[in-house]
Amino acid sequence: MRLDFKSAHTVKQYGLTVFTWSLLCLLMLTACSGQDTTNKPASPTKTTSSTASFQCTSKSSTPVTLNMAYSSEKQTWMDAVVADFNRQNITACDGPITVKATPMGSGQSMQQIVDGTIQPDIWSPAGNVWITLINAKWREKHGTDLISTGANDTPSLVSSPVVIAMWKPQAEALGWPNKAIGWSDIARLSTDPQGWRAYGHPEFGDFKFGHTHPDYSNSGLDAVIAMNYAAVNKTRALTAGDIANAKTRAFVTNVESSVIHYGDSTGFFADNMFKNGPGYLSAAVMYENLVVEANSGQIYKNLAYPVVAIYPKEGTFYSDHPFTILQNSGMTPAKKAAALAFRSFLLAPAQQQKALQDGFRPANPQVQLTAPLDSAHGIDTSQPKTLLQVPNADLVSAIQDNWNQQRRLVDVMLVLDRSGSMNDQINGASKIDGAKQGLTEFVKLVGDQDQLGLTIFSTQTDILSPVSILAPKRQDILSRINGILAIGSTRLYDTISEQVQKLQAMPSKHIKAVVVLTDGQDTSSQLNEDQLVRQITARGENAGNSVKVFTIAYGSDADQTALTRIATATGGQEYAGNPQNIREVYNQISEFF
Structure with a gap:
């Protein structure tokens, strides 16, 4: 799903709003x-x-x-x-x-x-x-x-500049603070087959980047507009021709090629980056205040390295x-x-x-601007040096349309628990019918060139459709969803393990994810929870590119604690679902891709 900007009129310039005022009384x-x-x-x-x-x-x-x-x-x-x-x-x-x-x-x-x-x-x-x-x-x-x-x-x-948060040693490898860094550096890093090795740091692994979905999140929208400006070396007066030209399309595609996933929450990116370290994310678009928060030591007490705010040399927004x-x-x-x-x-x-x-x-x-707004917390209050002008609404819409072709593609396996308990009802609504409606919603939101598969499980696991390009089989997938019946017990852990391994083995360079819905606890797997978590945990210098598992605890009988642990281990997220909200849950998960 995406927001429609075509009907909007001229979009205001982002900038810092300032005030002089006195409080005479509440009225x-x-x-x-x-x-x-x-x-x-x-x-x-x-x-x-x-x-x-x-x-x-x-x-x-x-x-x-x-x-x-x-x-x-x-x-x-x-x-x-x-x-x-x-x-x-x-x-x-x-x-x-x-x-x-x-x-x-x-x-x-x-x-x-x-x-x-x-x-x-x-x-x-x-x-x-x-x-x-x-x-x-x-x-x-x-x-x-x-x-x-x-x-x-x-x-x-309040205000906060939109910045690229980066681990300090990696920013220094790019020449920071003596050299200004910007979108051109991100594009170069994203496409260099040597990754950080080209800068003398093979221990950093691949360059792993992140920003939120521009249809849903302010920082993601800012990021994609800024990429379009950087591609044509402008700070204002962007035109339809600038957005449509091959140079701009290639530039944005290059930046997007290193994105580990999208999403609707800037805070979720920050939390994952700061908790999981540079193996998960090298850099991410966020707000200056989140860099300050990371370096304060109050929330992230075991930060791998200090984080610094990069104010893109080509310009940014407030x-x-x-x-x-x-x-x-x-x-x-x-x-x-x-x-x-x-x-x-x-x-x-x-x-x-x-x-x-x-x-x-x-x-x-x-x-007054005092601590913690200082260099000790990774920021520079003399920045940003350049502000960008937000294009009019028609151009924003064009940028959004193009981004949907330029974003990194996804390989996703949908996994549905069809055990006998899915025949039960919650508040008068059938669990299995609600789940099928949610799956249908998700399939309709996935892009034609994305790759999607469908797996169901109960006592055994059945792959109804392997992960492959969605466009030619979309209607077949929807028909297969409609025909799913609920019967049997719950082979949850083994099914997740198998599908994660299959995606890991795929040679594509897409974002890879498993989305699993279950209404109960595992009853039929050989693996236990601890073994599964150890097996799927994202680790190493390229942990951010591992398979993400998104879990849905469907109803009160699901083991929400275990599902949260499984999702967190991979950099994914757990959701609580029921027949009444399941379509919205699948909609939210789709925003990561």
Whole structure:
């Protein structure tokens, strides 16, 4: 599944939004913002302030609850400041305000808001581009904007440059910090058959790169746009011809050739990179604050090496985390006043100082850039030197379309438990029918040139279709899924082992993954859990290129602890599924490819 950008109008320039404002009281609120439209480095500078007051037409003691969806990159900060806010019983027009905040990917939350799946009062995506996109989609359905985009309406809460995080010894092998590093270096490393050996470091193995899926994640979208700019040596005024030319296509394909997998969460990449070391990932696109977090020693106490932020020499973007109030039917005057009060609270020096301690650059210029925003934590606050201009929406759509042809392909084996217990029901829904619907969803999302196979197991294992190019057999796979019946016991561990070994033996240079759904515990394997985990654990200097196993614990009888351990050992992820959410689970897993 991919997001449709074709209907969006001009996309805003990413840049650091800066503020000058004073807190007169909770009902006298300021939010001045300035968009950087040059290629000069963005740094906090004071701008002329203005004030905007909100007048209550009536007051009551009725409590107000605000629902907020925000980009997950700032979850640590938001968890702390929301808890602080809720403890203070702050009021605006009505009674005490309570904020319920949910972290979500920017693309995912945008689509769910448009679809009506979620109806937050406040939305804070990772970047301003998502505001333009959601307004365009909302206008298509309702004829009006969902978010007001006046000068004071969408202030930045915090900001963080989009960087390439790299292990310090590997960055030094490329010439850092004396030599500027950028996308051209990544493209060269990705395609050099000698890998790190070409730089005198055979012990580093292959170059292993990562970025999130550009249809769902802000950092992934930024990365792919930046690659297109770098290919034609531009920082602004990208054209359709630039995107379509053979040089650009080859450049992006070269960078993508070293990607170990995609995904919808920048934090997931960071966590896997910092926990698993340079054998898993050499470098990944993420936010500056995550580099600060990695080097702080609080979360990753056994970091293999220090991590440094590479600010691509060709240019990059700021993730500026705007605060927006949605103008939907549920927005009342009391809620708007409460939202403004909460916004004022977040921009106050105390909360901005907490954001700085989490590695973000504060939006409030009263808060100085001090430790941990320093070289000791792997970053450089004088960077980035060059900011890129986000192309208009039609060009973004073209970049996305091309990326779907340029991305690294995948070899994936779908594995389904069809033991007798799959005939049971959960909340009135058949487990086997739900699982087949989820598999069908996944098969429809996989690209024509990707390779896919289908295996079922109970007392024995049956390969219904080996891993091969999907395009000519898509309908056959869908028919085979529809005909699956549930019977027998559960040969789980042996089946996973066999399919991982088969994928490892395939000569292709694609991303390789096993996606397995089970509703119970193993009853028929020769291998036990420990033996399986030892066998499939990603290890060595090229661990990142090993087969990833994604597991789905389908219902409460599945051994979620064992499935989590199996997935984690390979660099994959475990999901909890049921007939009601299984299609969404398979959809989420597809975002890794």
